[in-house]
Amino acid sequence: MFSDPALVSMLVFLLVFGAVLGISVLVFVWLFTDRRRTVARLRALSDDNAPVEQEKPAKIAAALPKAGNLIMPTKASQVSFWRQRLAQAGYYGPHALAIFLGVKLVLLLVLPLAGVLVPWTLGWLSPNQAMIGGMVATALGFFGPNYWLDWQGAQRLRRLRCALPDAMDMLVLCLEGGASLPAALQRVNDELPFVHPELAGEMNIVQRELDMGASPGEAFQRFAERTRLDDLRELAFVLLQSEKYGASVAKSIRLHADTWRLERQQRAEEQAQKASVKILFPMLLCIFPTIFLVTLGPAAVHLARLFSR
Numbered sequence: 001m002f003s004d005p006a007l008v009s010m011l012v013f014l015l016v017f018g019a020v021l022g023i024s025v026l027v028f029v030w031l032f033t034d035r036r037r038t039v040a041r042l043r044a045l046s047d048d049n050a051p052v053e054q055e056k057p058a059k060i061a062a063a064l065p066k067a068g069n070l071i072m073p074t075k076a077s078q079v080s081f082w083r084q085r086l087a088q089a090g091y092y093g094p095h096a097l098a099i100f101l102g103v104k105l106v107l108l109l110v111l112p113l114a115g116v117l118v119p120w121t122l123g124w125l126s127p128n129q130a131m132i133g134g135m136v137a138t139a140l141g142f143f144g145p146n147y148w149l150d151w152q153g154a155q156r157l158r159r160l161r162c163a164l165p166d167a168m169d170m171l172v173l174c175l176e177g178g179a180s181l182p183a184a185l186q187r188v189n190d191e192l193p194f195v196h197p198e199l200a201g202e203m204n205i206v207q208r209e210l211d212m213g214a215s216p217g218e219a220f221q222r223f224a225e226r227t228r229l230d231d232l233r234e235l236a237f238v239l240l241q242s243e244k245y246g247a248s249v250a251k252s253i254r255l256h257a258d259t260w261r262l263e264r265q266q267r268a269e270e271q272a273q274k275a276s277v278k279i280l281f282p283m284l285l286c287i288f289p290t291i292f293l294v295t296l297g298p299a300a301v302h303l304a305r306l307f308s309r
Contacts, residue, residue, distance in 0.1 A: 023286070068101030087226050089152040090198060100145065107141035156198060160227055163196035165264055167203065168257035175250040182210050202227065217243055231260060 073079050079097065086096045093099075116133040167188055174184035185207050192200035202223055209219040217240035224232035238252045 064102035064106075065095045065098035066102070067105050068098035068103075071101050071105055072098065085149055085153065088157070088228055089149055090156050090201075100149070104141070104145045107144065108138060109141075111137040111141040157227060157229065159196070160199055160202070160229065161231070161260075162264055163192075163199040164229075164231065165257050165261040166196065167192060167199055168253050168260065172250055172254045172257060175253065181216050181249060182207070185210065185216075215240075215243055216249075217241075231256070 073082070082097050082100070086092075086100060091100070112134045116130050116137055170188045170191060171184050174187050175181065179187065185203065189200060189203050189207055192203060205226075206219045206223050209222065210216065214222075217236055220232060220239055221236035224230075224236050235253070235256050238256070239249065242249050242252055
């Protein structure tokens with residue numbers, strides 16, 4: 001059936017083309033997921049009767065904290081460590097740690113059961129394969145949520161770092177316009193949710209701490225501790241010194257905003273320089289083989305026919 005070289009080369013070309021097309025579609029869907037979520041949220045906001053966010057099933061929401069309490073750490077230092085990691089990823093709920101540990105426990109039980117025990121019972125895996133698969137599934141269920149949490153924290157930190165210069169520019173404009181720092185923060189909090197919702201949530205926490213009597217330097221210092229942003233630590237130190245010695249807060253914030261904007265531009269230029277190197281591997285693995293098949297395929301078929309004679 002596949003003795004004809006022309007048919008074989010055509011099938012190989014179609015398989016490579018289908019694989020490249022499928023990977024391209026997956027990458028396109030992955031890149032535009034956030035845009036679809038944004039459009040869906042805007043449509044939901046335009047409809048007063050539409051819910052902004054779907055609630056989780058009550059049974060699952062109630063069962064996960066109970067399961068997480070079974071493996072809750074007993075030491076206060078461990079609990080504080082996990083709460084800090086969850087806060088860095090943006091999860092401040094009172095049951096966030098219990099839910100995270102509950103998901104971890106469920107994965108530890110479900111992955112070995114569904115991926116190893118059931119295939120071994122049906123005879124699809126040998127005992128040695130089942131043992132190795134069970135260890136891999138257990139390790140994936142134990143360490144997978146940790147890596148996912150670190151990835152979420154790193155992505156959120158990157159978004160906050162990119163959004164800080166814009167927020168500081170708005171804050172400087174309000175301060176130089178004659179507004180006080182609490183009033184300027186309130187104005188920034190009213191505008192930020194449309195552009196940087198995550199930073200708006202953090203700035204809202206800062207605003208609440210100011211309303212409760214904390215100084216701006218202390219509020220920004222807690223902000224830096226929650227997010228572990230070194231730039232914010234420097235800004236909090238400058239604000240504390242400005243409050244102590246009576247220096248201009250607007251000039252200090254403007255200086256930091258200019259520095260952060262320059263760093264953001266430098267990071268963008270760095271990513272642009274890396275793009276030429278990163279695109280080399282997709283070209284070698286996906287584009288060049290297809291070009292070789294199209295250009296050299298007919299010649300190879302012709303040579304094969306000549307040598308077969």
